[in-house]
Amino acid sequence: xxxxxxxxxxxxxxxxxxxxxxxxxxxxxxxxxxxxxxxxxxxxxxxxxxxxxxxxxxxxxxxxxxxxxxxxxxxxxxxxxxxxxxxxxxxxxxxxxxxxxxxxxxxxxxxxxxxxxxxxxxxxxxxxxxxxxxxxxxxxxxxxxxxxxxxxxxxxxxxxxxxxxxxxxxxxxxxxxxxxxxxxxxxxxxxxxxxxxxxxxxxxxxxxxxxxxxxxxxxxxxxxxxxxxxxxxxxxxxxxxxxxxxxxxxxxxxxxxxxxxxxxxxxxxxxxxxxxxxxxxxxxxxxxxxxxxxxxxxxxxxxxxxxxxxxxxxxxxxxxxxxxxxxxxxxxxxxxxxxxxxxxxxxxxxxxxxxxxxxxxxxxxxxxxxxxxxxxxxxxxxxxxxxxxxxxxxxxxxxxxxxxxxxxxxxxxxxxxxxxxxxxxxxxxxxxxxxx
Amino acid sequence: xxxxxxxxxxxxxxxxxxxxxxxxxxxxxxxxxxxxxxxxxxxxxxxxxxxxxxxxxxxxxxxxxxxxxxxxxxxxxxxxxxxxxxxxxxxxxxxxxxxxxxxxxxxxxxxxxxxxxxxxxxxxxxxxxxxxxxxxxxxxxxxxxxxxxxxxxxxxxxxxxxxxxxxxxxxxxxxxxxxxxxxxxxxxxxxxxxxxxxxxxxxxxxxxxxxxxxxxxxxxxxxxxxxxxxxxxxxxxxxxxxxxxxxxxxxxxxxxxxxxxxxxxxxxxxxxxxxxxxxxxxxxxxxxxxxxxxxxxxxxxxxxxxxxxxxxxxxxxxxxxxxxxxxxxxxxxxxxxxxxxxxxxxxxxxxxxxxxxxxxxxxxxxxxxxxxxxxxxxxxxxxxxxxxxxxxxxxxxxxxxxxxxxxx
Ligand code: SF4
Ligand code: SF4
Numbered sequence: 141x142x143x144x145x146x147x148x149x150x151x152x153x154x155x156x157x158x159x160x161x162x163x164x165x166x167x168x169x170x171x172x173x174x175x176x177x178x179x180x181x182x183x184x185x186x187x188x189x190x191x192x193x194x195x196x197x198x199x200x201x202x203x204x205x206x207x208x209x210x211x212x213x214x215x216x217x218x219x220x221x222x223x224x225x226x227x228x229x230x231x232x233x234x235x236x237x238x239x240x241x242x243x244x245x246x247x248x249x250x251x252x253x254x255x256x257x258x259x260x261x262x263x264x265x266x267x268x269x270x271x272x273x274x275x276x277x278x279x280x281x282x283x284x285x286x287x288x289x290x291x292x293x294x295x296x297x298x299x300x301x302x303x304x305x306x307x308x309x310x311x312x313x314x315x316x317x318x319x320x321x322x323x324x325x326x327x328x329x330x331x332x333x334x335x336x337x338x339x340x341x342x343x344x345x346x347x348x349x350x351x352x353x354x355x356x357x358x359x360x361x362x363x364x365x366x367x368x369x370x371x372x373x374x375x376x377x378x379x380x381x382x383x384x385x386x387x388x389x390x391x392x393x394x395x396x397x398x399x400x401x402x403x404x405x406x407x408x409x410x411x412x413x414x415x416x417x418x419x420x421x422x423x424x425x426x427x428x429x430x431x432x433x434x435x436x437x438x439x440x441x442x443x444x445x446x447x448x449x450x451x452x453x454x455x456x457x458x459x460x461x462x463x464x465x466x467x468x469x470x471x472x473x474x475x476x477x478x479x480x481x482x483x484x485x486x487x488x489x490x491x492x493x494x495x496x497x498x499x500x501x502x503x504x505x506x507x508x509x510x511x512x513x514x515x516x517x518x519x520x521x522x523x524x525x526x527x528x529x530x531x532x533x534x535x536x537x538x539x540x541x542x543x544x545x546x547x548x549x550x551x552x553x554x555x556x557x558x559x560x561x562x563x564x565x566x567x568x569x570x571x572x573x574x575x576x
Numbered sequence: 577x578x579x580x581x582x583x584x585x586x587x588x589x590x591x592x593x594x595x596x597x598x599x600x601x602x603x604x605x606x607x608x609x610x611x612x613x614x615x616x617x618x619x620x621x622x623x624x625x626x627x628x629x630x631x632x633x634x635x636x637x638x639x640x641x642x643x644x645x646x647x648x649x650x651x652x653x654x655x656x657x658x659x660x661x662x663x664x665x666x667x668x669x670x671x672x673x674x675x676x677x678x679x680x681x682x683x684x685x686x687x688x689x690x691x692x693x694x695x696x697x698x699x700x701x702x703x704x705x706x707x708x709x710x711x712x713x714x715x716x717x718x719x720x721x722x723x724x725x726x727x728x729x730x731x732x733x734x735x736x737x738x739x740x741x742x743x744x745x746x747x748x749x750x751x752x753x754x755x756x757x758x759x760x761x762x763x764x765x766x767x768x769x770x771x772x773x774x775x776x777x778x779x780x781x782x783x784x785x786x787x788x789x790x791x792x793x794x795x796x797x798x799x800x801x802x803x804x805x806x807x808x809x810x811x812x813x814x815x816x817x818x819x820x821x822x823x824x825x826x827x828x829x830x831x832x833x834x835x836x837x838x839x840x841x842x843x844x845x846x847x848x849x850x851x852x853x854x855x856x857x858x859x860x861x862x863x864x865x866x867x868x869x870x871x872x873x874x875x876x877x878x879x880x881x882x883x884x885x886x887x888x889x890x891x892x893x894x895x896x897x898x899x900x901x902x903x904x905x906x907x908x909x910x911x912x913x914x915x916x917x918x919x920x921x922x923x924x925x926x927x928x929x930x931x932x933x934x935x936x937x938x939x940x941x942x943x944x945x946x947x948x949x950x951x952x953x954x955x956x957x958x959x960x961x962x963x964x965x966x967x968x969x970x971x972x973x974x975x976x977x978x979x980x981x982x983x984x
Contacts, residue, residue, distance in 0.1 A: 164617065164811055164812065165747055165811065165812050166611065166612050166616055166617075166811075166812050168747055168749070168812075169616075169747060169748075169749035169812045169817055170612065174750075175749075175753060178743055178744075179743075181743070181744040182744075182747075185744065215837070216611070216836055216837030216838075217611050217612045217836060217837070218611050219610055219611030219612060219613070219879060220611070220879075221610065221611075221839075401858060403859075404858040404859035405858040405859060422858070422859040422860070423859050423860040424859075424860075425859060437577075437865070473835075473836075473837060474837065474858060475857060475858050475859075476835070476837060476838030476855055476856070476857030476858055476862060477857055477858075477862050478606065478833055478835050478862070478864065479833055479835075482833070483833075494828070494829060494831070495828045496828075497821075497824055497825040497828050497829075
C-alpha cells in the first residue's frame, strides 16, 4: 500500500494537479524568469492560481503566462506535485488558439523545416545569418532577436550521411547484435550531424546494431509556441513510427535531451495524448547518457577510456588544468534520471567535470530568440555564464543544443555535448562527412 | 552504485548530505527529493530545545533520560553536539555566519508579531537581536502585504521602497533580490536614517539580501550606526532560501548528485537489504542502487507520511509502520497555536539505537536502511516537536550518516 495510495489517479491529469497547490510560492521564488523581470508574476500566479479562472470552454483570461519560458523548474521544485510548467504550456496554447500566433512564432515553431531546407543553401545562409544588417532587419521585421546565437547549417544532413553509409556498407549488418533505434532530432540532422555520427559510432563500439528509422521532429518548438494541433501531428508521427520498437523492447536512444523529454513526458502531460501507444513510446525512449549509464550499471559498457592526457592536443589545451563545468539543462533535470552524463564523465581518467549551480541557462528553446524576451534570456543565464568565466574553463559541457549555443555565445567557452568527450576518451573521431 | 542515497531535501536530508561529504569526502552521495524541502518554510535558525534555560545540551540530556524513546535519545546528545557544531562550521563556510560556541545557550529573537522566541543557533541576520537595546525600530515597506511593522513593536516606520512600478505583489525573495543591489540598499539606508530618532537598533523583515546577505547587513549597520537584525517573514523564507541555495552550491561542488523534482516511489529490497530505490521519473521508473539509504522524507507535513479519512497513517516509500493514534478526533488539540503542539505532530516511524526503522515485528526493516528527521516518532508526552525541530533533524541525520557510511 505504499505507492498506490499516493497516486490518486484523478489528480494526475495536468489541469487537476492545480488542486494540490498550497500557495507556498516556493515555485515563484525558484522561477528564473521572475528573478530578472517585472513582466512575469510567476508560476504560482499564472499556473495553479489562474487555473481556477480558466474555463475549458472560454478563452484564457490571462496573457502574462506568455512570459513563462517553459523551463519546468517550477514543476521540479514544487513539493506537492503540481505540474506548473505543463499547466502554463496548456494555457499558452489556449491563448495562441484564441488570438492566433505571430509569423515569428510560426517560423520558430517550424524549425524542423528550416533545418532541412536550409541545408540546400547552407553556405549562403550561414553567411547571411552572420551578416549583422540582415539580422537587424530580421529583428525589426519579424521580432527574432539579432543577438541570439544561430546555429550553422552543416551543409549535409545526418540522415544523408547515414543513408550513404548504409549503402556503402561492405560487411552486412551483424544481425546477432542487439538493436538500438537512434532518434537524432532536427538539430543533429541539420546543424550538428557530427553528434549523430558519434552516437552511432559509440553505440556500435559497445556492440549494438544501430538503426535510424524514419522519424519526425519531436514537436517541441511547436508546442512551446502554442501550436498544439500541429505539435500533436508530429507527435503522432513519432508514436506511429517508434512505438512498435518500444513494444518489442528495442531501446530508442536520442542525443537531444529536450526532444527525448517531449517523447517521454510532454506528449502525455502537455499535449494530452493518453493512448497506449504514446505511453509505450514514453517508456521505451532513453536519453543517450541515460542509456549508456544503464549499460554501465549492468556491467555492459565498454570502459576502455583514455585519460585526458591522451586526448587530441586542441582539446587538452582547452581543458588545461581546469575543472570542466557541466550544466544540466532544465529539460534534462525534468527526466528524473539524475545526471548520467556526469556519472559517465567521472569514468574518464583525469577529467574533473563539476555540475554548475544554475537552474537555467535562459534560452529555453525558442524563448531567447524572441526579441522582447532576449534580455530575459541573457539575464537568467548570467550567474551560469559568470561561474563558467570565473572557473577559468575554456570548455564546458551541456546535453542540449540550444543551451550549448547560448552558453557558448554568452560565456565564451566552447560548449560540447557529453558524447563528444566520451568519444575522445574512446578514441573515436566522427567519420568523415559524406559529400552530398 | 552510490555509497549513500538520501531521500528528502529538508533539514535532515540536506544536512545529512553535507555531513556525509565531511565525514567521508570520497563517498558517492546522491540526494533525491520530490521538491524543495523544509528550510525554505522555516526561519533557518536552529531550535534545539527552545524551553531550555542555561546549557541547552544539559537540558537535552535531562530530556532523553525522561524520554528514552525520543529521537534525541536514539541519536545521542553527543551526536547533537557534533551535528550542531559541524553545521555551524559549514554554515559559516558558506557565508551565513552560523555560530555554535559551547556551552550552547538559547538566544532571544523577535518575531514579526511582536513575540519572542528562543532558538539556540542563529545565522548572521538574527544575531543583532541580542543587542537590540531598549528601543528597536521596526521597518516595513509601504504597500507590502507580507509584513506590517506595527504588529512587531511600538516604534515602527513604513518607508517607500525605492522601486518603480510594481505590477504584482512582491514576495520576500523579490525584496531580498532588490537588497542585493547596492543602489537599492543605499536608498533604504538613507530613508531609515532619517527616521532613526534615537532608536537603539533597526529590525527589518528577513529580506536583507539573497546572495550578498552578510554584505547587506554590514552595509546597513555601517550606515545606520546601530545593530541591524531580521525578523522571520511569511514563507517562502529568505533565510531558508539562502541556506538552501548556498548548501546546494556547496554540495554540487563536492560532487553530490542533487535530484530535486521526482519522488522516490518505492524502496527495492532483497531480504533484509535495501538494493536501492525506484524514482517516479518521466516515461518509466528509474532505479538508483546504493549501499546504504537514509530515509528523511519528513512527517505528515513534510511528505514522508500519508493519511486518509479513516485515520490510517502510512509511510510512503518502504511501508514502514507508523506510530499514531487511530482516532482522528484526538489528532488535534483545541488551540491551534498551543505551545505543546498537537498529537499529530508526534506521529512517526520507530527506530532502534542504530537509527534503523523498525517493521511490524519490531525488527529492523533492512540492515542498511536508516531514518533521520521528523519522520521519526516522538513520544506523545515529549515536548512539541517544533521546540526541537532543527536539533532533531541535525542530530538524527548526523548519527544516521555515521552509521550508514559504515555499511560495506
Ligand atoms: S505550485 Fe507548488 S510550489 Fe508553487 S505555490 Fe503551489 S504548492 Fe507551492
Ligand atoms: S516553466 Fe520556468 S519560466 Fe515558466 S513559470 Fe515555471 S519556472 Fe518560471
